[in-house]
Amino acid sequence: MLISDSQIFTLLREKFGFSDFKKGQLEVIHQLMAAKNVLAVLPTGTGKSLIYQLFSYLVNKPIIVISPLISLIDDQVAGLNRLGEKHVIGLTSKLDHEQRRFALRHLNTYRFIYLSPEMANQPEVLATLKKLQYGLFVVDEAHCLSQWGPDFRPDYLKLKDLLSQLNSPTTLMLTATATESVRQDIIKKMGFTDSTVQKVVYSVDRPNIYLAVEHCDTSNAKDEKLMTLLQTLEGSGIIYFSSKKKANRMTELISQKTNRSVAAYHADVNLDDRYRIQQQFMQGRIDIICATSAFGMGIDKNDVRFVIHYHMPGNLEDYLQEIGRAGRDQLASIAILLYTAGDEYIPSTLNLATFPKLANIQTFFERPESRDSFEPDQKQLLDFYRQQNVSVDEVNEIFEVRQQAKQTSLLQILNFVNEEACLRADLLAHFDEPAPVHDSKCCGIDQALSAIKALGLDTKKQSVPPSYKTLNLISWQSRLTQLFHRKNEHQN
Amino acid sequence: MMTKLEFSDFLLQFMSESDWRRSKVFFNNLIGRRTVSNLFWGAQYGLLPFFNLFKHLSATDFQKSLHALSQQGLILYQDNKVRLTKQGVKQKQIFTPIIALFKFKGIGLYTNIETVQSCIQLAVQITSEFAFQNNRYYPIQASGQIMNFCKKWFSQNKSRTLPQQLEKELSIFLAKLSDDDANAFANRFIGHENYGLTDQQIASALEISNFDWELKKLDLMTQFISWTQSDSDQAPLCAQLVAPWLKQTPVSMSSDLSYQLFLKYTNLDRVAQLRQVKLNTIKEHLLEAAILLPDFPFTQLLPASFPDKVLSYLNATPPQQWQFATVVQLDSKISFFEFRLLQIQRGPISYVD
Numbered sequence: 001m002l003i004s005d006s007q008i009f010t011l012l013r014e015k016f017g018f019s020d021f022k023k024g025q026l027e028v029i030h031q032l033m034a035a036k037n038v039l040a041v042l043p044t045g046t047g048k049s050l051i052y053q054l055f056s057y058l059v060n061k062p063i064i065v066i067s068p069l070i071s072l073i074d075d076q077v078a079g080l081n082r083l084g085e086k087h088v089i090g091l092t093s094k095l096d097h098e099q100r101r102f103a104l105r106h107l108n109t110y111r112f113i114y115l116s117p118e119m120a121n122q123p124e125v126l127a128t129l130k131k132l133q134y135g136l137f138v139v140d141e142a143h144c145l146s147q148w149g150p151d152f153r154p155d156y157l158k159l160k161d162l163l164s165q166l167n168s169p170t171t172l173m174l175t176a177t178a179t180e181s182v183r184q185d186i187i188k189k190m191g192f193t194d195s196t197v198q199k200v201v202y203s204v205d206r207p208n209i210y211l212a213v214e215h216c217d218t219s220n221a222k223d224e225k226l227m228t229l230l231q232t233l234e235g236s237g238i239i240y241f242s243s244k245k246k247a248n249r250m251t252e253l254i255s256q257k258t259n260r261s262v263a264a265y266h267a268d269v270n271l272d273d274r275y276r277i278q279q280q281f282m283q284g285r286i287d288i289i290c291a292t293s294a295f296g297m298g299i300d301k302n303d304v305r306f307v308i309h310y311h312m313p314g315n316l317e318d319y320l321q322e323i324g325r326a327g328r329d330q331l332a333s334i335a336i337l338l339y340t341a342g343d344e345y346i347p348s349t350l351n352l353a354t355f356p357k358l359a360n361i362q363t364f365f366e367r368p369e370s371r372d373s374f375e376p377d378q379k380q381l382l383d384f385y386r387q388q389n390v391s392v393d394e395v396n397e398i399f400e401v402r403q404q405a406k407q408t409s410l411l412q413i414l415n416f417v418n419e420e421a422c423l424r425a426d427l428l429a430h431f432d433e434p435a436p437v438h439d440s441k442c443c444g445i446d447q448a449l450s451a452i453k454a455l456g457l458d459t460k461k462q463s464v465p466p467s468y469k470t471l472n473l474i475s476w477q478s479r480l481t482q483l484f485h486r487k488n489e490h491q492n
Numbered sequence: 493m494m495t496k497l498e499f500s501d502f503l504l505q506f507m508s509e510s511d512w513r514r515s516k517v518f519f520n521n522l523i524g525r526r527t528v529s530n531l532f533w534g535a536q537y538g539l540l541p542f543f544n545l546f547k548h549l550s551a552t553d554f555q556k557s558l559h560a561l562s563q564q565g566l567i568l569y570q571d572n573k574v575r576l577t578k579q580g581v582k583q584k585q586i587f588t589p590i591i592a593l594f595k596f597k598g599i600g601l602y603t604n605i606e607t608v609q610s611c612i613q614l615a616v617q618i619t620s621e622f623a624f625q626n627n628r629y630y631p632i633q634a635s636g637q638i639m640n641f642c643k644k645w646f647s648q649n650k651s652r653t654l655p656q657q658l659e660k661e662l663s664i665f666l667a668k669l670s671d672d673d674a675n676a677f678a679n680r681f682i683g684h685e686n687y688g689l690t691d692q693q694i695a696s697a698l699e700i701s702n703f704d705w706e707l708k709k710l711d712l713m714t715q716f717i718s719w720t721q722s723d724s725d726q727a728p729l730c731a732q733l734v735a736p737w738l739k740q741t742p743v744s745m746s747s748d749l750s751y752q753l754f755l756k757y758t759n760l761d762r763v764a765q766l767r768q769v770k771l772n773t774i775k776e777h778l779l780e781a782a783i784l785l786p787d788f789p790f791t792q793l794l795p796a797s798f799p800d801k802v803l804s805y806l807n808a809t810p811p812q813q814w815q816f817a818t819v820v821q822l823d824s825k826i827s828f829f830e831f832r833l834l835q836i837q838r839g840p841i842s843y844v845d
Binding site for chain 2 (some may be wrong): 074078079081082083084094095098099174209253263264268269270271272273274276277279280283472473474475476477479482483484485486
């Protein structure tokens with residue numbers, strides 16, 4: 001492909017409004033232009049999507065993107081729409097019959113086709129997909145391919161066949177977190193060999209994020225610690241919880257005990273309110289979001305100064321992903337994990353509940369009428385193996401191995417929480433990276449408050465005037481004017 | 493400080509001290525599960541005005557509320573049945589006048605209020621961004637069907653004056669409300685660089701509970717929907733957003749079809765034949781119509797008279813407590829269909845405020 005870097009930079013400016021690439025982006029684009037398959041491991045916040053989005057304007061052929069979740073697909077579609085790109089479709093279960101038919105009939109008119117692996121396997125969808133020639137096949141969140149990774153999705157295993165049925169277009173596998181063994185596994189599961197895939201691997205480290213673990217004796221002490229931290233910290237932040245109920249309760253407590261504006265953000269919050277919260281957070285009208293870990297957020301905010309884990313995540317991959325929301329502007333930020341002995345029981349119990357027991361697997365396989373009574377996630381998982389003609393005993397063994405892998409992941413983050421030396425060294429070692437030089441901006445154990453001050457993240461700076469944050473009702477007449485009149489109009 | 497209205501206080505409104513009521517009927521009506529049995533008992537318990545208004549209520553949260561009421565000694569709760577205690581009656585009375593202010597008129601039988609709400613929100617956002625000549629924005633997320641519908645609405649009405657027209661229509665509606673209500677309604681809108689307030693934020697601004705705001709919000713949407721129907725000449729843009737989602741009858745489409753055929757032919761077997769379904773299905777359809785329509789022709793389907801012993805039993809017992817088994821013993825010819833029809837005819841129907 002004969003395209004100069006200056007043309008690429010022009011596209012970057014005109015389509016995306018950036019003057020420079022973030023690390024890794026241009027390197028991957030070069031590889032793709034040379035028709036090389038690429039596995040890119042780039043840290044959170046480095047704009048992985050931009051790589052294939054920009055590349056699509058270079059190849060001018062449709063790009064197929066496999067993504068694991070409807071919410072991620074929606075975010076990507078909305079993001080591209082916002083950039084003015086209309087030729088984009090998310091083939092998800094959200095489409096009604098008519099829309100789906102329309103989309104499939106006009107599939108060749110889309111530049112970007114997003115879908116889940118399950119959707120790609122539906123016969124009608126697959127038949128239509130096979131009619132097109134693709135400029136690129138993208139596997140987003142490629143770590144879902146690996147049984148060694150914590151987010152394994154069995155349906156990802158079918159991607160290898162899908163790829164060959166689509167005439168094996170150039171393939172880009174993207175992930176933010178993958179250990180060496182997971183990387184090898186991804187390549188193998190996609191049907192490639194080590195020599196047919198270029199690896200672009202950047203350190204997962206985010207040196208501008210200070211890592212802190214705070215040990216609290218009781219859950220009351222944890223709540224008090226959280227309040228003190230929030231009274232000390234300046235700027236925007238996200239607090240992660242493992243339950244919606246706790247996120248709601250703490251949202252109330254924070255709004256009573258601090259002067260911070262705060263909102264809960266999870267699956268129970270309706271879609272319109274999620275939108276309002278995201279936007280108010282972006283605008284700085286909401287300081288703090290209390291979110292559940294399972295729930296992604298669509299909009300990137302560059303100046304998140306802190307991420308606090310009220311509950312520990314189930315593994316280091318999730319931890320890294322979640323703290324990665326802090327400091328995307330590369331300025332000093334802090335990630336604080338609050339831990340009380342016994343906190344690990346929550347993720348551990350969740351792990352044990354995720355996989356059906358032998359008796360349940362037997363029931364599912366032998367009594368079709370029982371299948372609807374299974375939780376949707378379990379049903380999907382069991383259906384997958386049943387359709388692959390895997391026996392009950394084999395399925396049980398697969399689950400036991402997976403469960404064990406999840407418990408091992410949990411132990412790894414527990415070791416991190418109980419680390420007595422350098423937290424960053426421990427975290428990076430998990431991703432097969434060497435220990436960095438430890439300094440005062442690196443990490444600390446049970447000294448978050450002094451670190452906040454040393455990093456200049458405390459409230460000494462001029463804060464946003466409280467009046468801006470007061471979320472009062474304005475008169476309906478003014479509200480309608482705000483909505484429908486451009487400024488110059490109502491000045492006239 | 494005044495006690496704030498919570499979901500559990502709302503539930504008390506449908507309970508009685510004199511009889512045990514089935515909690516499942518409450519849940520099924522609130523989430524909008526349309527079966528004859530649910531509608532029948534929903535009508536007896538006064539639930540129909542609120543039918544289908546709480547689609548997202550989870551069984552777990554519902555159970556938790558009942559357990560909480562039971563623990564507070566306000567209700568007796570056993571075998572999935574509930575009954576008010578003396579203390580419960582008092583607590584119920586505190587909020588009865590407040591709940592009575594909400595006039596939902598069984599709106600959930602005619603439409604899915606949430607769908608209409610999403611359409612208004614999205615249409616306002618699209619128009620607001622259009623007013624600012626901005627086509628690069630994140631649209632509010634809704635189902636594909638709603639997004640498609642609003643896109644069509646926009647392309648049909650797109651003109652330089654669209655923002656002013658929509659503003660004018662909304663102003664007419666908002667001017668009819670109290671200031672607090674109008675402000676709350678308008679502050680929910682999402683538009684260009686101004687994203688409105690969340691439910692939680694509006695509830696705090698109005699100093700009411702989240703649940704109270706939830707009811708208020710539903711009430712305002714109900715008023716909005718009624719207004720687009722009654723003033724459709726003044727509000728063509730809004731009417732276009734609402735009308736396609738609104739049925740003309742509270743009865744489901746299939747039941748209505750059977751009912752119309754019955755009115756035409758007055759012969760149940762004929763209707764079953766025409767619709768190619770079982771006779772019992774037609775009977776179910778007619779029972780639904782009997783529960784939900786005020787002018788149902790009961791006399792065409794009920795025997796002209798009943799034996800005296802049956803009549804004396806029915807007259808001596810409130811319709812809710814009639815037992816089919818008892819009636820059959822008194823008169824073996826009476827069918828369950830006739831029994832239920834009579835029960836509907838004599839029982840309280842309170843969805844039409």
